[in-house]
Amino acid sequence: MSTSVRDFSKAWWSEVYNRIIGAAVFLDDASAECLHWDGGLFNLLLGGAVSVKTLSPFETSKKEHKKAVFITQATSTQLQTVCEIIRNSNFIHCILISCVSLDVVYLELNEGKDVSDIVAAGRAPAEATKLLEGMLQDAIGKTQCMTEVVHIPIFTISPTNVVFLTPPYQKLYPLFDGKLMPESTSMDLYTLSSNERSQVRRLASGINSMFDSMNLKEDIFYMGAFSSLVAGVLENSPVCLARRKNCSSPASLIIIDRTLDLCxxxxxTMESVLDKVMAVLPRFPGHSNEVAVDMSALCQANVINISEDLQLGPGCLFHADDEGCVQTFEHMINKSQKEVMFDLYNKLSKIDVQKSPSPKTLMKVTPQSVEKIVNASKGNYEVISRHSGVLQQAAAVVHTLKSPxxxxxxxxxxxxxxxxxxxxxxxxxxxxxxxxxxxxxxxxxxxxxxxxxxxxxxxxxxxxxxxxxxxxxxxxxxxxxxxxxxxxxxxxxxxxxxxxxxxxxxxxxxxxxxxxxxxxxxMRSSLNKYRSVLQPREGGGSGCSGVAQQLLEDLLHHQRPPTDLRARPHSHPLLRTGLNLLTSKKPRSSKHPFDNPTVIMFVVGGITAEECKRLHRSVITSGVDNTVLIASTKFVTPVEAMRDVLAL
Structure with missing residues (x-):
């Protein structure tokens, strides 16, 4: 079984594409962002969709469209929107794809009711399916109709083979009823607000679905009060318990609160080109991990506001269908600015209509030299259509480096x-x-x-x-x-x-x-080893070494995990525990995350490309054989991180 999250995502998108033939497709912003990283709109249109629209109560479909597919996070508001669209259209066949596990949807549909017996018995997904199918049938209002409700875990994107993010949970942040610190030391899910509780369950259900598809049976480690709640749901939820009985590949999941280290x-101080681009350029509309690139240099339009101007759609950075662009995007995370500029210039020189100097003859590639090649393609729509991806990436980097x-x-x-x-x-x-x-x-x-x-x-x-x-x-x-x-x-x-x-x-x-x-x-006052992030640097001076970075270095180079990293022990049958107590000669030492071949480090609340690069570099230089994946809810800039923590 592959441990590639990119493969996991592709496999489930294939399930979506199997259902869209002849259908009007409606999808929410988070699903649309996930689609972008799998290949984008044309995957749906070439796959047989008759139209693709945003999930909005103001949208309808043509009378001749009889089939609809809704790709949604299945929140109560979105479910109401689905019904509104159906009532204003003429569908007789509706498929609701819930990107969230149906047991979580069932809990939300029954908020405030005691449904613990149904959940414990594992009947929640089936009950949720009945409720949702009934909702669709009522909205269609015809006796002869077909409805289908299915859970397809669309929630991850993979900027690189070792980094994945979760766009549906971009707003998830370690908060306790809006506060940074919990009022009580004894916490459970009901310490949180209803929305925060729902987000924890949804994230845990997504991770569980991913582990199920990848045949992973995890040991859970955590650092931070909020991460302990996510770990608790993963440890004790009936669907997670059932999945661990059937999965066999051992893995370690390390969950860390972003608030422990906001430095x-x-x-x-940004070395990663991607961090620089994201800090300067506006976000692509509706997206949390993609930027909007002004493409007016390539055509005749004069754009005032690239995120709002309708006459020219903005460009972007990631192009899943172009291997060269996927490689350049990875370079924007892992390589130096100089290397990224040479990479872009080298690729652009192959399409340059003005025959600029060869990359081999240049000592330095400047934004101006890259911009010159981009501008030379202006109006040449054959060149633009064939090399659209690299032109968009080059324009993004040029605009960033020339920006005030x-x-x-x-x-x-x-x-x-x-x-x-x-x-x-x-x-x-x-x-x-x-x-x-x-x-x-x-x-x-x-x-x-x-x-x-x-x-x-x-x-x-x-x-x-x-x-x-x-x-x-x-x-x-x-x-x-x-x-x-x-x-x-x-x-x-x-x-x-x-x-x-x-x-x-x-x-x-x-x-x-x-x-x-x-x-x-x-925020770090409860920690023992990682209270300080101000570390001395070689050659004098000091710098910031984050909690996740320090933790990973310690795990890579020490046999015993630090006490600040807590583990959630799997519950064992009472008899087996009793036999262990009788037969074991000495207590078993605490398990180390790197005892397992796959290790996933998940930072709840955002991460930078620079942090991803440093964490990955630590793994590579250590020489360990483990597969180490770095994950978070989103890429984040300094201003966005400030707004998250200060609740602005």
Missing amino acids: GVTSH RRSQIELLMSLERQVQQSLAASGDSTSVLHQISQLIKTRKERQLPLDSLLALTVHVYSLTGTEVSFSKQHEDSLQETLSVAIFEEHKSLFPGEAGFASPEECDDLAGKLVARLKDVAQ
Whole structure:
């Protein structure tokens, strides 16, 4: 059985394609993003779909369309939308593809009811199927109709062979009823809000479905309070227990809370080209891991806003049907900027109509030299259609490296280094918050966005942790400065909100932000070995070495797993446990994650391409034979990470 998540995803998309012939297809944003990484819209159209539309109550289908396929996360709102579309169309054959396990859907359909007996007996999926089929039949309203409900686990994308992400869970974050830290040390799922509880179950059900398809029987390890809840569902859910009885390939799953280490994701020190591109370019509409690329350089259209302008669709980075582009995308994660530029120039030179200098004769590839070849293809639609992918990737990198935003990021990088040097040299925090307050006050003169400075502030609090304490005077000064800044830039900080924010509301929000920052500093206080992420570097100075990075290094080079990494022991029958106690001569030592051939490290709450590169490099240089997969809910930028943790 393959341990490739890319193969897992492809296998289940094939199941989808088998059902869409002659159908009008409706899919939600998360499913559409997963489809993009499998090959995109043309996979559906060439596979026989008569139309493809977004899952929206405002969408309908033509009267002659009699069959519909709905690809959905099966939330209550989406199920209502499905019914609305059916009622406004003329379907007689409807297939509902739930990307979420039907036992979880059943729990959500019966929220507040005691259905524990049905769940424990393993009847929840069958009961959910009955309910959903009845819902579809009622919406169709015809006696002669066909309905089908099926679970197909569409929830992963694979940027590389060793990295996978879960777009449906992009908003999942380690929170406890909206707070960063739980109020009680004794926690269960009902410590969370209803939505948070649902998201934990959904993520666990997706991982369970993936393990089922890959024949994996896992040992579960976790670090962080939220990860313990995900681990608990995976350990004790009836469907997970049943699956482990049938699967035979041993694996280790390590789940880590992002909030234990926010330094890596809020740092503007970016070596990975993909991180730079994602920090500068806007997101592709409806996507969490793809960017929108301005393609007006290749055609006659003049685009003002590439994510909203309808006359020219934006380009993107990942092109699943082009092996050369898939390779370049991996280079954007794992290679240096210089190597990526040479790779792009080499591929572009083969299609260059102006015959630019050979890559072998160039000492350095500049954004201008790449841009020259891209611009030379303008209006040549035969070249554009045959080499669309590499042209889009090249345009993305050129726009990123020539953007004014790059100078802002470089300034923020230097500010981060100053903070690290100051703290490493003396552990003195007296000037750090004062510096940040001054930066916020002078942000317009320095042309620094407020949200980037907030990301820098989160970085500082996570970096210092409990090792350094800030004075009340400096924190009060920071709160006052933030209040004024929020008042001045409320609309840019909260673009979706309408209306005016009063000074009192801004004071209140600033107070909440500072309280949240204090919580950020406390996130590693429960750890023993990994309280500090500020590490000395060879040749002097210091840098940030994240919790996941430190943990992986320790696991790769030590026989005993660190105490901060907790394990969830599988429940055993009472008789077997009793016999073990009677016959074992000495207690069994704690299991090591690398005892198993497959190891999956899953960070809940986002990861950067740079972190993926470093983790993968540690595995490669260690020489271990294990297959190590790196996973998270999404790729994240410093500003996005700041918004997640501060709940902005």
